[in-house]
Amino acid sequence: MRDLAALPKAHLHLHFTGSMRLETLVELASTTRTRLPASLLDGDPLRVPADRRGWFRFQRAYDTARALVRSEETMRRLVLEAALDDASEGSRRLELQVDPTSYAPYVGGITPALEIILDAAAQASVLSGVEVAIIVAASRMRHPLDARTLARLAVRYAGQGPGEVVGFGLSNDERAGDTASWGPAFDIARRGGLALMPHGGELLGPRHVREVVSALGPTRLGHGVRASEDPALLDQIVAAGISLEVCPASNVSLGVYRQAGDVPLAALLEHGAQVALGADDPLLFASRLTDQYEIARSLGCDDRALADLARGSIRASLASPASKRAWLAQVEDWLA
Numbered sequence: 001m002r003d004l005a006a007l008p009k010a011h012l013h014l015h016f017t018g019s020m021r022l023e024t025l026v027e028l029a030s031t032t033r034t035r036l037p038a039s040l041l042d043g044d045p046l047r048v049p050a051d052r053r054g055w056f057r058f059q060r061a062y063d064t065a066r067a068l069v070r071s072e073e074t075m076r077r078l079v080l081e082a083a084l085d086d087a088s089e090g091s092r093r094l095e096l097q098v099d100p101t102s103y104a105p106y107v108g109g110i111t112p113a114l115e116i117i118l119d120a121a122a123q124a125s126v127l128s129g130v131e132v133a134i135i136v137a138a139s140r141m142r143h144p145l146d147a148r149t150l151a152r153l154a155v156r157y158a159g160q161g162p163g164e165v166v167g168f169g170l171s172n173d174e175r176a177g178d179t180a181s182w183g184p185a186f187d188i189a190r191r192g193g194l195a196l197m198p199h200g201g202e203l204l205g206p207r208h209v210r211e212v213v214s215a216l217g218p219t220r221l222g223h224g225v226r227a228s229e230d231p232a233l234l235d236q237i238v239a240a241g242i243s244l245e246v247c248p249a250s251n252v253s254l255g256v257y258r259q260a261g262d263v264p265l266a267a268l269l270e271h272g273a274q275v276a277l278g279a280d281d282p283l284l285f286a287s288r289l290t291d292q293y294e295i296a297r298s299l300g301c302d303d304r305a306l307a308d309l310a311r312g313s314i315r316a317s318l319a320s321p322a323s324k325r326a327w328l329a330q331v332e333d334w335l336a
């Protein structure tokens with residue numbers, strides 16, 4: 001059994017606030033005298049019974065953490081720590097999702113908020129050796145017109161490399177809003193050359209996934225695991241070349257599946273789906289990137305299959321062809 005932290009991989013589903021180290025959260029809370037909910041501190045989200053996991057408990061914890069990010073210094077720290085943690089887990093490329101709207105009030109608007117993140121991502125790439133690119137993610141909890149504003153902003157910083165915006169996403173509660181109403185924002189992002197990676201297919205099933213696919217035209221789906229419930233839909237997704245950002249710990253923590261063994265990873269792979277494992281919100285799920293590969297190993301993936309998953313993550317990333325070639329060769333070295 002080879003060391004999974006040494007397996008070269010790309011990390012394509014990680015949220016800015018959710019990437020925070022627990023020690024950092026505790027430190028920020030103590031300097032602002034904020035009381036943290038016990039669920040954030042106990043370090044074991046799965047101790048909660050399956051029927052009490054659910055979205056709203058998650059959302060409360062997330063909001064508590066986000067409310068502590070109130071300065072440029074903290075924003076820069078989070079990006080750097082996310083990159084350093086990824087580096088220690090064999091990640092070569094981190095595509096970090098952020099909605100700059102949440103931090104705009106503390107730094108003078110959404111434009112400076114995004115510029116701080118991008119500058120921090122460029123610096124973190126140098127310091128960690130991990131390419132850190134940014135996905136600007138609109139929120140389903142805000143008005144679709146806000147998403148258009150964000151898409152226009154994201155397009156101004158579009159690129160492929162570290163410290164640039166590579167994609168546009170749509171995050172937060174899948175059940176909120178009418179998916180088609182975000183179509184115009186995704187059109188702006190697409191015309192501006194950005195890849196598209198909305199969330200879909202975690203909390204809701206095939207019908208909703210179909211809506212996301214047809215209305216938003218994703219390059220990758222954030223999650224997409226529930227597409228496994230409809231083989232014809234999964235075929236359509238595979239045929240369209242849409243990769244799936246699968247986050248097993250998130251699925252179990254949110255109560256989508258009772259236990260890791262129920263995550264339909266094998267079904268997705270057997271169908272030919274290109275999968276990139278992601279940690280989503282390690283702060284809240286107490287499970288980081290390498291842990292997702294450990295879960296895959298516990299589901300029966302041998303080292304060859306785990307290397308295939310790593311290759312899938314690299315191929316599904318938006319890194320340059322030269323970077324991808326180099327990392328794929330490193331996966332071969334890991335297997336040798």
Ligand SMILES: [Zn+2]
Binds near residue numbers: 171
């Ligand atoms: Zn997510």
